Amino acid sequence: MLSIGDLSKRTGVKVPTIRYYEQMGLIEAAERSEGNQRRYERNDLERLAFIRHARDLGLDIPAIRELIALSQHPDLPCVNADRIAADHLVAVREKIEKLKKLEHELERIISHCDGHSIEDCYVIRALSDHGLCEGEH
Amino acid sequence: MLSIGDLSKRTGVKVPTIRYYEQMGLIEAAERSEGNQRRYERNDLERLAFIRHARDLGLDIPAIRELIALSQHPDLPCVNADRIAADHLVAVREKIEKLKKLEHELERIISHCDGHSIEDCYVIRALSDHGLCEGEH
DNA sequence: ATAATTCCTCTAGTGACTAGAGCTACAAGA
DNA sequence: TCTTGTAGCTCTAGTCACTAGAGGAATTAT
Ligand SMILES: [Zn+2]
Ligand SMILES: [Zn+2]
Ligand SMILES: [Zn+2]
Ligand SMILES: [Zn+2]
Numbered sequence: 255m256l257s258i259g260d261l262s263k264r265t266g267v268k269v270p271t272i273r274y275y276e277q278m279g280l281i282e283a284a285e286r287s288e289g290n291q292r293r294y295e296r297n298d299l300e301r302l303a304f305i306r307h308a309r310d311l312g313l314d315i316p317a318i319r320e321l322i323a324l325s326q327h328p329d330l331p332c333v334n335a336d337r338i339a340a341d342h343l344v345a346v347r348e349k350i351e352k353l354k355k356l357e358h359e360l361e362r363i364i365s366h367c368d369g370h371s372i373e374d375c376y377v378i379r380a381l382s383d384h385g386l387c388e389g390e391h
Numbered sequence: 392m393l394s395i396g397d398l399s400k401r402t403g404v405k406v407p408t409i410r411y412y413e414q415m416g417l418i419e420a421a422e423r424s425e426g427n428q429r430r431y432e433r434n435d436l437e438r439l440a441f442i443r444h445a446r447d448l449g450l451d452i453p454a455i456r457e458l459i460a461l462s463q464h465p466d467l468p469c470v471n472a473d474r475i476a477a478d479h480l481v482a483v484r485e486k487i488e489k490l491k492k493l494e495h496e497l498e499r500i501i502s503h504c505d506g507h508s509i510e511d512c513y514v515i516r517a518l519s520d521h522g523l524c525e526g527e528h
Numbered sequence: 529a530t531a532a533t534t535c536c537t538c539t540a541g542t543g544a545c546t547a548g549a550g551c552t553a554c555a556a557g558a
Numbered sequence: 559t560c561t562t563g564t565a566g567c568t569c570t571a572g573t574c575a576c577t578a579g580a581g582g583a584a585t586t587a588t
Contacts, residue, residue, distance in 0.1 A: 258565090259564095259565060268546085269565090270545075270546065270547085271545065271546085273567095273568095274544075274546095278544090287553080287566095290553080291552095291554080291565085291566055291567070292566085292567090304518055304519050307518050307520075307521050309544090310521075311493060311497065311528060312493050314543075315543080315544075321518065324509055324515070325509060325515050327509055328508060328510035329510065330508065330509050331506070331508060332506060332507065332508060332509045332515070335509060335512050335515055336506060336512070338514075339497060339500060339514045340501055343498065343501060346490055346493050346494050347494060349486075349490055350487060350490045350494060353483055353486055353490070354487060356448060356449050357483050357487060359448065360476060360479060360480040360483060364473060364476050364480060367473055369468070369473060371465060371467065371469060372461055372464055372469045372472060373466065375472050377469065377472045377473055378461070378462050378472055381441055381444050381445050381448070381458065382437065382440070382441050382444070384440075384444050384447075391448060394534075395534090396533095405577080406534090406535085407577065407578085408575085408577085410536095410537095411575075411577090424535095424584085425584090426535085426583075426584045426585070427536065427583085428583095428585080429536090446575085451574080451575085452574085452575075
């Protein structure tokens with residue numbers, strides 16, 4: 255039987271975050287000690303590691319909730335789980351694309367400034383006028 | 392004299408967002424009509440376009456506030472403005488790096504699943520065990 | 529004059545936590 | 559056994575950059 259602090263140390267998930275996940279329905283409400291403190295078992299540890307890993311990979315809470323639900327029906331086909339991952343990959347790629355455009359534009363803007371007065375500053379001028387940009391954002 | 396709705400249409404910034412920018416101190420409190428409605432002039436339009444463009448480039452509100460303050464001292468050297476842009480570029484690059492790692496890991500995970508049952512699903516297995524990952528996140 | 533639209537302020541909600549207040553439970557040492 | 563210190567509990571509010579909605583007033587068009 256682990257306290258919430260033990261669980262936290264072993265998974266690297268902070269104590270308030272564990273309580274938050276319980277509130278969000280990712281973790282079942284834990285058993286309680288006589289003094290009303292949460293007590294966890296080994297499978298809670300696995301569940302929490304799963305959640306943490308999914309979060310580290312950028313999945314949001316509704317997606318994780320769905321994956322947990324799916325993982326409890328081992329006989330079902332896994333298309334839905336695969337789709338969640340694939341959709342997330344698409345979203346990640348879109349973010350990368352947007353950020354690359356920003357990176358490109360920022361590089362260009364910064365390199366065009368000679369670093370003298372604000373009056374001539376290309377950074378300020380570029381911000382004032384999107385017409386100076388190469389692409390859209 | 393423009394109403395807040397006119398300003399919104401010409402800049403593409405939504406009406407509540409304009410009021411929010413005023414509250415955040417990015418725009419000076421506008422003059423009011425007899426009936427207490429905001430009335431804007433041409434230079435408010437430029438200011439708002441500046442803010443919008445800076446936001447589109449991903450700058451946050453404190454950074455924009457600082458850039459606006461700087462832009463009102465044309466004789467000062469522009470190192471601080473350039474630094475804000477450069478710092479932002481660094482942050483953008485860091486985000487891109489993180490997302491590329493995620494992209495790589497997600498691609499790998501998805502391609503390893505044969506798409507049969509949940510029991511064998513590589514997506515679920517990979518989420519359960521970071522040891523199956525190639526990198527850190 | 530009336531109706532339709534726009535405007536006002538204020539509050540609360542978003543996502544995924546984090547911080548803090550005020551209180552209680554538990555574990556270890558004297 | 560008592561005491562102290564750490565860890566736990568609940569509840570509220572704050573983060574960021576907005577967005578949505580309520581309830582009412584002003585403006586514009588017909
Ligand atoms: Zn400059
Ligand atoms: Zn631009
Ligand atoms: Zn699968
Ligand atoms: Zn991993």
